[in-house]
Amino acid sequence: MRWRAAGLLLCVAVLAVSVLLSLSVGNQYFGAHDVYLALADFSGSDNDRVIRYLRMPRTGAGLLAGAALGLAGALMQGVTRNPLADPGILGVNAGAALAVVGAIGVLGVSSLTGYVWFAMGGALVATVVVYLVGAIGRGGATPVKLALAGAAISALLGSVTSAITLLDLSTLNEFRFWVVGSLTLATGSVIGQAVPFIAVGIVLALVLGRSLNQLALGDELARSLGTRVMVVRVAAGLAVVVLAGTATAIAGPIGFLGLAVPHVARTLVGADYRWILPWSMVLAPAVLLLADVVGRLVARPDELQVGIITAVIGAPVFIALVRRRRLAAL
Amino acid sequence: MLRKSVLPVLLLGLLAGCGTSTAAGPPGSTITVKNCGIDVTVSGPPKRVFAAYQPAIEMAHALGISDRLVGTAYLDAEVLPEYASAQSKAKYYKNLPSREELLAANPDFVLSGFNDVFSAGGGSDESFGSRKSLAELGVQTWIFSPLCPTADGKGDEAIDPASVTMDNVYADLRGLGTLFGVEDRAEQVIADQEKRIAAVEAKVKNAPRPTVAILRPGLEGGALTVSGGPDFGTVLIKQAGGVNAFTDLTSKRNVKIGVEELIKRNPDYLLISGCCDAALTAASSQAEVDKILANPAFQNLKAVRNKHVVPWLFANHSAGVRGAYTTEDIAKTIHPDLFK
Amino acid sequence: MDVSSLVWSTVAVALTLAVGALSLTLGDYRIPLPLVLDTLSGQGTLILNDIVLNGRLPRVLVGIGVGTAFGVSGAIFQRLARNPLVSPDLIGVNAGAALAAVLMITVLGSGWIPGGALLGSLLAATAVYLLAYRDGVSGYRLVLVGIGVTAIIGSVTAYLLTLADIYTAKSASQWLAGSLAGRSWSHAVLIGVALVILLPAAVAGARQLRLLELGDDLARTLAGRVELSRGLLILVGVALAALATAAAGPIAFVALVAPQLARRLVAERVAGLLMAGALGALLVVASDLVARQILAPTQLPVGIVTAFLGAPYLLILMARANRIGSGG
Numbered sequence: 001m002r003w004r005a006a007g008l009l010l011c012v013a014v015l016a017v018s019v020l021l022s023l024s025v026g027n028q029y030f031g032a033h034d035v036y037l038a039l040a041d042f043s044g045s046d047n048d049r050v051i052r053y054l055r056m057p058r059t060g061a062g063l064l065a066g067a068a069l070g071l072a073g074a075l076m077q078g079v080t081r082n083p084l085a086d087p088g089i090l091g092v093n094a095g096a097a098l099a100v101v102g103a104i105g106v107l108g109v110s111s112l113t114g115y116v117w118f119a120m121g122g123a124l125v126a127t128v129v130v131y132l133v134g135a136i137g138r139g140g141a142t143p144v145k146l147a148l149a150g151a152a153i154s155a156l157l158g159s160v161t162s163a164i165t166l167l168d169l170s171t172l173n174e175f176r177f178w179v180v181g182s183l184t185l186a187t188g189s190v191i192g193q194a195v196p197f198i199a200v201g202i203v204l205a206l207v208l209g210r211s212l213n214q215l216a217l218g219d220e221l222a223r224s225l226g227t228r229v230m231v232v233r234v235a236a237g238l239a240v241v242v243l244a245g246t247a248t249a250i251a252g253p254i255g256f257l258g259l260a261v262p263h264v265a266r267t268l269v270g271a272d273y274r275w276i277l278p279w280s281m282v283l284a285p286a287v288l289l290l291a292d293v294v295g296r297l298v299a300r301p302d303e304l305q306v307g308i309i310t311a312v313i314g315a316p317v318f319i320a321l322v323r324r325r326r327l328a329a330l
Numbered sequence: 331m332l333r334k335s336v337l338p339v340l341l342l343g344l345l346a347g348c349g350t351s352t353a354a355g356p357p358g359s360t361i362t363v364k365n366c367g368i369d370v371t372v373s374g375p376p377k378r379v380f381a382a383y384q385p386a387i388e389m390a391h392a393l394g395i396s397d398r399l400v401g402t403a404y405l406d407a408e409v410l411p412e413y414a415s416a417q418s419k420a421k422y423y424k425n426l427p428s429r430e431e432l433l434a435a436n437p438d439f440v441l442s443g444f445n446d447v448f449s450a451g452g453g454s455d456e457s458f459g460s461r462k463s464l465a466e467l468g469v470q471t472w473i474f475s476p477l478c479p480t481a482d483g484k485g486d487e488a489i490d491p492a493s494v495t496m497d498n499v500y501a502d503l504r505g506l507g508t509l510f511g512v513e514d515r516a517e518q519v520i521a522d523q524e525k526r527i528a529a530v531e532a533k534v535k536n537a538p539r540p541t542v543a544i545l546r547p548g549l550e551g552g553a554l555t556v557s558g559g560p561d562f563g564t565v566l567i568k569q570a571g572g573v574n575a576f577t578d579l580t581s582k583r584n585v586k587i588g589v590e591e592l593i594k595r596n597p598d599y600l601l602i603s604g605c606c607d608a609a610l611t612a613a614s615s616q617a618e619v620d621k622i623l624a625n626p627a628f629q630n631l632k633a634v635r636n637k638h639v640v641p642w643l644f645a646n647h648s649a650g651v652r653g654a655y656t657t658e659d660i661a662k663t664i665h666p667d668l669f670k
Numbered sequence: 671m672d673v674s675s676l677v678w679s680t681v682a683v684a685l686t687l688a689v690g691a692l693s694l695t696l697g698d699y700r701i702p703l704p705l706v707l708d709t710l711s712g713q714g715t716l717i718l719n720d721i722v723l724n725g726r727l728p729r730v731l732v733g734i735g736v737g738t739a740f741g742v743s744g745a746i747f748q749r750l751a752r753n754p755l756v757s758p759d760l761i762g763v764n765a766g767a768a769l770a771a772v773l774m775i776t777v778l779g780s781g782w783i784p785g786g787a788l789l790g791s792l793l794a795a796t797a798v799y800l801l802a803y804r805d806g807v808s809g810y811r812l813v814l815v816g817i818g819v820t821a822i823i824g825s826v827t828a829y830l831l832t833l834a835d836i837y838t839a840k841s842a843s844q845w846l847a848g849s850l851a852g853r854s855w856s857h858a859v860l861i862g863v864a865l866v867i868l869l870p871a872a873v874a875g876a877r878q879l880r881l882l883e884l885g886d887d888l889a890r891t892l893a894g895r896v897e898l899s900r901g902l903l904i905l906v907g908v909a910l911a912a913l914a915t916a917a918a919g920p921i922a923f924v925a926l927v928a929p930q931l932a933r934r935l936v937a938e939r940v941a942g943l944l945m946a947g948a949l950g951a952l953l954v955v956a957s958d959l960v961a962r963q964i965l966a967p968t969q970l971p972v973g974i975v976t977a978f979l980g981a982p983y984l985l986i987l988m989a990r991a992n993r994i995g996s997g998g
Contacts, residue, residue, distance in 0.1 A: 026588075026590055027588055027590035027591055027593075027594055028590065028594065044629070044630070045630070046593060046596075046630045049593070049626065049627050049628075049629060049630055050590055050593055050627065052626075052627075053625070053626045053627035054589055054590060054593075054627050084814070088821065089817065089821075129985075133985065133988045133989055136989055144810050144814070147814055147817060148753075148756075148760075148813065148988075149988055151760055151813075151817050152926075152984055152988060153985075155759065155922065155923075156923075156977065156981040156984060156985075159847075159922050159923075159973065159974060159977030159978070159981065160977070160978075160981075162843060162846065162847045162973075162974065163847070163970070163974040163977070163978075165843060166840070166843055166844060166847060166970070166971065166974070167965075167968070167970075169606065169836060169840060172836070172839065172840060172843060173548075173836050173839075174548075176828070176831045176832055176839055176843075177553070177832050179828055180825065180828045180829055180832055181825075184553070184589070255821055255825070256821065296588070300588075300591075301579070301585075301587045301588060301591040302553065302585075302586045302587055302588060302833075303553060303588040304829070305829065305832070307825060307828075308825045308826065308828075308829050311821055311822050311824075311825035311826075312822055312825070312826075315818045315819070315821045315822040316818075316822075318817075318818040318821075319801055319815050319818040319819070322802075322811055322814040322815055322818065323801070323802070323804055323811070323815070425967075425968060427698070427967065428698055428851070428967065428969060429721075429725065429852075430697045430698040430699040430721055430725065431698035431699070431967050433699055433717055433720070433721060434698055434699040434700070444837075446837055446838070446841070449841075457841075457851075457852050459852070463720075463724075466716070466720075467716050467717055467720050468716065553832075555835075583835075584835050586832070586833060
């Protein structure tokens with residue numbers, strides 16, 4: 001108990017360091033003092049503006065999207081008892097992406113503010129469809145069935161998405177930048193709007209920790225312990241949709257973060273969701289911000305979008321899981 | 331109004347002039363001109379011309395062969411005012427036609443302002459096929475020399491930066507003048523371009539050289555696309571008495587950069603190059619300009635402080651007969667005192 | 671081959687040929703049927719020869735070829751994994767081909783795309799196979815590793831698209847959707863040669879595997895040979911999908927849908943393999959005709975049409991497969 005709390009504090013410290021790095025590292029390097037001055041005593045100089053209006057919003061986006069994706073991944077893994085659950089693999093991102101393309105291409109929505117609701121709606125529909133298809137039949141929603149259903153539905157949604165983008169050049173132009181996943185998509189005001197959604201999602205997720213532990217024992221046992229299984233499932237599903245949908249709306253579809261981080265957390269704190277959830281919530285944004293910092297440095301004067309970095313470091317974790325674990329392990 | 335009614339008359343006069351001066355050689359003789367390493371041979375002035383992309387369409391009008399156009403496709407913006415009337419009479423395809431659709435127009439000559447239409451690689455619906463394959467059907471082709479790919483069938487990524495010059499535009503005008511039997515008209519156009527550009531160059535000779543960036547509209551995933559060294563914009567900005575702020579980025583014509591890079595370079599002028607609709611004008615990019623002016627991250631940019639963010643056109647920095655117009659246009663923007 | 675198989679495959683081939691013939695007469699350049707026939711018999715003008723013999727004919731042939739290849743490849747994988755959702759698209763073949771093709775279109779701006787795409791898909795498939803190998807290769811591990819590798823490759827592909835200018839990005843996207851536009855005789859020869867070599871191999875492999883599996887006791891003693899046949903069949907399946915993707919891009923859902931339809935028409939498995947090929951060909955050729963005509967003169971890539979046809983079917987299929995318990 002005590003070491004887990006201490007560990008969590010350590011995670012918070014790591015997160016603080018990554019926030020500082022995200023504010024100070026980039027095209028130009030600023031020391032901690034510069035960063036402090038830009039935030040506390042804004043003078044309007046070039047440096048202050050870069051820190052305040054470019055690096056702060058992307059750091060904010062990283063914090064929110066990271067926390068949301070870490071929690072969403074942990075929730076999905078808990079509620080489906082599926083080690084492979086991730087918003088990217090289970091089709092949630094593809095649903096959000098199609099909805100966003102539809103919004104840009106068909107309805108002419110052009111502000112990011114407008115995307116949020118579409119992204120969440122798309123995420124919701126895709127989640128429900130994937131889960132329903134995956135849950136039919138013997139054994140319920142097994143990891144393999146869900147992963148296959150997710151891949152198949154992602155492919156399906158991807159085809160529709162590409163049809164829309166191919167017919168309209170300007171939609172293709174907007175979409176191709178969005179789909180990679182980046183922390184520089186959202187402006188400060190959009191990030192502000194996302195805060196309440198993420199906050200609700202976080203509260204909902206953290207409250208569910210104990211119920212998820214009981215769910216891990218199997219539906220029967222959980223029921224006998226007094227857990228209302230269906231209520232927990234629906235609440236967790238709602239939290240996933242809000243968290244993953246909002247994260248996708250502010251940063252585009254970022255894959256594998258929600259998969260990898262909860263596994264790391266589980267390895268460190270054991271199978272207790274009361275700890276896995278907060279650890280994931282703190283570790284995921286730290287990883288995301290550090291990945292973003294790396295992306296700023298490797299391709300100058302261009303930047304490598306963070307979605308590429310997370311895929312390149314996250315997908316091997318997925319492959320390692322597939323190789324090592326018995327898939328029914330959760 | 332006045333201009334609208336006078337222009338067609340002027341153009342008609344020009345066309346009539348061309349008609350009489352077109353001296354067809356003795357029967358059976360052929361003319362051959364080399365273009366991007368390929369021999370273009372005609373046995374008489376081509377009569378059915380298909381022009382693809384803005385620069386080709388405008389050059390066809392400038393050469394006075396508007397009445398020979400069987401089709402024009404894919405404008406990036408409104409044509410220059412002096413060609414508006416001629417263009418309104420030409421058949422226009424909003425999207426590039428497929429090879430079949432092109433052949434259905436029965437052209438004997440395809441003039442392209444961009445090399446991708448002859449690119450065999452992409453297997454795109456909008457490729458006309460390689461130039462060789464069209465020549466076999468009796469359809470001669472021409473790519474603007476500043477955009478010569480390294481081999482037939484290759485596209486935009488295979489352009490030699492050294493060929494991106496105004497001299498190559500003149501070479502095209504001469505070559506096409508010869509093929510179409512409008513040499514005199516071609517020489518007139520060249521003389522006019524040279525005179526206008528020389529006039530600008532003389533005026534800005536001793537003026538300081540501000541830095542200018544050509545920017546594609548929109549923060550594309552938080553990144554920006556600017557014209558790098560090999561882009562024709564570099565030549566035009568230089569002629570107008572400025573320096574492309576991104577001349578040193580020579581890997582591609584269009585270079586993607588992070589926003590912080592723009593702030594670091596802090597150019598004196600930002601030209602926002604809107605694109606790709608036949609009805610587009612420079613003013614169409616005003617919304618994008620306003621966004622940049624209002625972005626708090628950009629408030630210290632010299633261009634933003636001095637309101638030197640200009641709505642502009644992608645069409646302006648394509649190599650072609652816009653060269654003189656664009657040179658004047660940029661010069662007026664960056665040296666307002668010299669062009670009152 | 672029993673009577674019903676024979677009847678159904680005759681119907682499928684006849685329909686494919688009919689649709690193919692119709693495709694020869696339709697297009698942006700109007701050519702009346704008699705002229706098309708004249709052209710086919712060698713009496714066309716230069717332009718008619720170009721349009722019919724060098725444009726529409728190889729396009730139809732490539733369509734038939736890649737449809738057959740995708741269909742057979744899909745049937746092989748569904749047979750081996752005993753799961754209707756397992757398709758060659760999921761094991762990295764498409765992703766590898768896509769990355770290579772986009773790299774060639776956007777960065778290198780040159781080269782023969784089928785060659786690069788083939789190399790890319792084989793590299794990706796090999797990587798997936800090696801990563802999934804652990805005392806043999808289970809069908810599921812193969813697919814799940816494939817999903818992971820596909821994700822990494824896909825993100826790099828998406829990044830390359832952001833570097834290109836918009837026209838180049840568009841032609842790359844078109845390739846990514848799966849398209850028969852601009853396909854020439856070189857593509858037709860590529861896929862034709864592939865089928866001549868790989869189809870007999872697929873049939874022989876499937877027949878041998880079936881014989882081996884028939885006798886349980888015998889098969890146990892021949893476990894090594896079963897593994898070997900499975901490995902060879904996987905190789906043939908990957909090669910078919912890779913070559914088809916190289917020729918026409920990743921045309922969605924053909925490999926998933928064609929074998930399923932075939933199974934409903936033909937019970938016998940080896941015949942089902944060929945039936946899947948015939949139906950794949952029909953699906954692709956018919957979809958391409960629709961893709962060319964539905965928004966003419968704007969043309970859609972054929973992959974968009976197959977996706978719209980295949981997607982609803984896939985959903986039903988997934989639901990049904992899971993209900994009867996064969997979904998994993």
